[in-house]
Amino acid sequence: MAAPGVSPSLVNAIAAHFRTLGYRQHGDWLNGPCIYPERHAHEDRRGSFGFNVRTGYGNCFRCGSMLARDIAARLEINPYQQRRETHEQDTAA
Numbered sequence: 718m719a720a721p722g723v724s725p726s727l728v729n730a731i732a733a734h735f736r737t738l739g740y741r742q743h744g745d746w747l748n749g750p751c752i753y754p755e756r757h758a759h760e761d762r763r764g765s766f767g768f769n770v771r772t773g774y775g776n777c778f779r780c781g782s783m784l785a786r787d788i789a790a791r792l793e794i795n796p797y798q799q800r801r802e803t804h805e806q807d808t809a810a
């Protein structure tokens with residue numbers, strides 16, 4: 718079950734992104750190179766990172782845990798960008 722405040726559509730978008738990149742799934746985890754390769758020696762080719770498709774949390778052995786929204790921001794994923802904008806715009810200046 719996703720953590721409170723984590724959108725299932727966002728988790729799904731992140732998971733789809735990692736699958737596209739060839740991350741390997743082990744149970745609830747998609748494992749592959751860290752999304753912050755600059756924090757690692759050799760750009761983390763060994764794959765220290767995992768994304769939990771159930772909870773929406775990421776975890777890296779070096780960088781620690783990550784929130785879905787931070788992962789999405791890093792990957793420039795916006796699950797809402799393909800929807801029509803139906804929300805009222807906040808017009809406050």
Ligand SMILES: [Zn+2]
Nearest residue numbers: 751777779780
């Ligand atoms: Zn890392």
